[in-house]
Amino acid sequence: MQEHIRQLFSENIQTMIAAGESLSGPLENAAFVIVNNLVSGGKVICVGEGATSALASHFCQLLLDQFETERPCLPALALCNQNNSLQHSHQQDYLARQIKALGQSQDVLLVVSSSGSEPSLIKAVEAALTNDMKIIALTVDGSGELSGLLNQQDVELKVPAHRRARIFECYTFLLHTLCELIDMTLFPQQGDL
Structure with missing residues (x-):
């Protein structure tokens, strides 16, 4: 069992190294867009x-509250994809309906996708594009339709992993890195740790 544990750590480290090599430029771009x-x-x-909704909410909370240093609140909103009062026919476009109502051209949509083919997230991205919003998308290798919707102004953070656990570990790290880059840029004296 201990050998398996060591293999899991090694797999995580290799995923993070590969992500660091491929995503440093896109991460910088994503921070500047935000x-x-x-x-x-x-x-x-x-x-x-689903589970990526929790990561999106976590990122939102870090912007609203603080990451590692005290700073002013940053405007962020995590949208809910569950509402029992909606009829079944509107469940897949519930996020898109919220974006159509709340999103504006100066806003950024940060979308966290585990497959790139979730219908509700695809519809959300389409709604954001209709509202002329910029998009930051956390996706995986082989992402489907969602990746194909992105424009040149958008940033895709495509994680080089296939195992769900490694993807979520990397997503968490990417979101924390984004927070740190945002704080360093907006509040340089507080971001220098």
Whole structure:
């Protein structure tokens, strides 16, 4: 069993190294997109589906509250993809309906996808594009339709992993890194740790 534990740590480390090599540029771009939109009066709207919804909410909370240092609250909103009062026919476009109502062109949609093919997230991205919002998408290798919707102004953080556990570990690290980069850019004296 201990050998298996060591293999899990090794697999995590290898995934993180591969992600660090492929995502340092896109991470920097994502941070600049968010910072520029916040400075322009926009907000970050965060969405996910299922377990990735918890990651989206976590990122939102870190922006609203603080990451590692005290700083002013940053405008962020995590959208809920569950509402029992909706009829079944609207369940897949519930996130999209919220984005159509709340999203504006100076906002950023941060979408966390575990497969790139979740219908509710695809519809959410389509709604964001209709509202001229920029998109930051956390996706995986082989992501389907969601990746194909992104424009040049958007940023895709594509994790080089296939095991669900490694993907979620990497997503958490990417979101924390984004928070740190945002804080360092907006509040440089507080971001220097």
